Amino acid sequence: MSAEVWILGGTGRSGRAVAAELARRGVPTVLVGRDESRLAAAAGPGGARTMVAASLDDAAAQIRRQRPEVVVNTIGPFTATAGVVADACPGHYLDLANDVAAVGATLARHDAAVAAGRTLITGAGFGVTATESVVVKLCEGRPRPLRVRVDMVPSIAMEAGVLGDALAATILDGLPGVEGGGRFQGRRIVDGRLAPARVGGDPMRLTLPDGTGVTTASMPLGELLAAQRASGARHVVAASSEVPSGGVARALMPVVLPLLNWRALREFARRRLAAVRVAAAGRPREHSWGHAVVTWADGEVREGWLRLGDAQDVTGAVPAEAAGRLLAGAGRPGAYTPAALFGAELAEACGGSYLLPVS
Secondary structure, three states: OEEEEEEEOOOOHHHHHHHHHHHHOOOOEEEEEOOHHHHHHHHOOOOOEEEEOOOHHHHHHHHHHHOEEEEEEOOOOHHHHHHHHHHHOOOEEEEOOOEHHHHHHHHOOHHHHHHHOOEEEOOOOHHHHHHHHHHHHHHOOOOOOOEEEEEEEOOOOEOOEEOOHHHHHHHHOOOOOOOOOOOOOEEEEEOOEEEEEOOOOOOEEEEOOOOOEEEEEEOOEHHHHHHHHHHOOOEEEEEEOOOOOOHHHHHHHHHHHHHHHOHHHHHHHHHHHHOOEEOOEOOOOOOEEEEEEEEOOOOOEEEEEEEEOOHHHHHHHHHHHHHHHHHOOOOOOEEEOHHHHHOOHHHHHOOOEEEOOOO
């Protein structure tokens, strides 16, 4: 196999962020995409090698033929792309998935990856890494807790442009094939099993360590599975500051979301969402945060935070750091989320700082 890292979706914002971090680490990189001119612009003079692939199947065929050691998949929706790319990889695979369906499907490949001697990493972006890392730190050297709640609070500078088909499809993809509830319901973990939950439920007003406030609410995120696996807790809730949490939004969601089961309406919504134009904007706050509250059966409660920079920069740094470690032979066969494989210090290597209770 060639000691290179291939980035699928190399012209997108996340792909470019990963490529920049790999270049900073001196790792040989190949940008893979559909548009030759955009690839050349993303690579820059004397930058990464580029490869044009007209489709996902074409990219998979090139992976089988050229056998890169590590492939980073940044192309959503990951429910559609992760399996195709992971199956094509002769070496290690990473993706940026952050939904229950895609993260769960990749983690379910653990035994097959062990048998093949390959490492699969899913959730190698801001949300999963920021939250599960805090859970790992809070649970170090302690018995299995009873309850865990994780909250992600990203701060990200917005680039001007349209939302795009891939992101729109990811947002509207729902939870096909995920046990525990309907396609357009949320999820939580109750008694160790996925169970239905209201999207935008469990609102919580958090005071961030910098003194500012934010409200988070539940969302069926990959953090849910990562936090449960990191802690072994029987009850888990995952929440985000990006979920509308006002009273009107909470009242409308149970009415609006079931309508997405109608395919024609869902396709209409996807097209309209993909065409939404986003204006350039600065970060809403200085830091991004991962947060967790862990409760044990004896009543002990521990709360912790992970302070990070721009969430998009983190989403570039995590897969780059993980890919570099895989190239160095630091991984192990199986399917994992980032902190489950490399420990809580991975986030520190990506610029994070923990704020934890004194033991």
